[in-house]
């Protein structure tokens with residue numbers, strides 16, 4: 001399987017090189033996103049080891065009950081007259097018993113062979129009996145058992161630079177492997193210098209906003225734009241949109257409603273009560289340092305404005321005033337960066353770069369699920385879809401944007417494309433040997449002469 005993936009990568013790099021020679025790549029802005037698709041795995045066969053052990057015990061119990069019932073019916077049948085109906089009932093009972101036994105044996109074998117899967121925080125995550133490399137993930141269409149197919153897309157003509165499926169529903173750790181994979185792919189294409197990642201910007205949605213992802217961007221020298229979940233609430237352009245209004249704007253008191261008393265280093269609330277300084281400087285999870293002021297509990301308990309002032313069931317009002325300076329964490333620095341006008345403009349291009357790619361693959365190419373099991377096979381399937389997307393880009397755009405006129409590289413283009421088609425036909429032959437294939441590709445060797453016929 002690794003050999004096959006290696007062959008696809010070589011073809012992918014060839015196509016990438018042709019795309020570059022045809023002027024379809026800029027290397028200035030890359031966008032990353034993921035498509036969560038169901039795999040060839042059953043969601044009901046998911047669970048932690050504890051849950052799966054309980055399921056196995058339940059199956060064993062059910063099997064024992066059915067077996068006892070089957071034997072009882074057998075004894076009754078011996079006393080009754082034989083007939084077609086009796087024979088059919090017996091065969092159905094035996095088939096049902098057989099299915100139940102197979103399920104119980106499969107689950108027991110899985111529990112013996114597999115190890116519990118560990119999540120990012122060291123906790124156990126759900127395993128899956130049918131495809132243990134897939135993951136249960138939340139999507140806009142509900143919960144699916146499948147893969148999170150990632151694609152890194154170039155801005156100029158939405159060519160996919162690198163694609164890789166992941167068996168994790170979270171995007172918090174995807175940037176590192178994707179950038180490393182893109183680097184390898186560019187090196188394979190001989191484009192490491194012309195399309196160096198160090199010269200590129202990377203945009204991705206709020207799901208990618210994490211310390212790990214930002215650290216990976218730093219390590220690869222990429223200029224990252226990975227906003228947090230609340231960046232639109234801070235953006236004045238969305239001030240009139242109800243769903244992007246912050247809690248403060250919905251009527252709750254903010255810092256601006258409190259008056260600072262410099263002489264006493266305290267704040268006075270709208271009810272005239274004093275909030276005194278409790279902590280001169282303390283850090284928080286967002287990487288900033290704050291100065292904290294608190295009201296007295298007895299003042300807030302009797303206050304008629306309490307519902308406008310205190311969130312949740314807090315006993316008294318507390319204000320955290322940022323101290324300024326360079327934030328300590330990467331995520332805090334990213335929040336400060338994304339709040340600037342140039343960063344907002346760069347991030348605003350993300351949607352038009354990466355989303356049409358997924359729309360094409362999902363709607364036009366009808367990719368609505370992965371049909372193979374295991375990360376390696378799914379990786380082959382995803383790479384082939386990415387490859388087809390790039391070939392389609394070449395077919396549609398190369399004539400328009402490539403070099404024009406006699407002797408301007410067209411013969412070189414056709415030579416390269418012919419080489420790609422040769423590789424692809426050999427690849428399909430290999431694929432049919434490895435996988436049970438749909439009828440379209442069941443006889444790829446018959447296609448080969450057609451693809452290789454000189455024009």
Ligand code: SF4
Pocket residue numbers: 269270271272273295299300303304305306309310316317
């Ligand atoms: S809840 Fe407390 S801090 Fe807020 S207005 Fe009332 S007294 Fe002042």
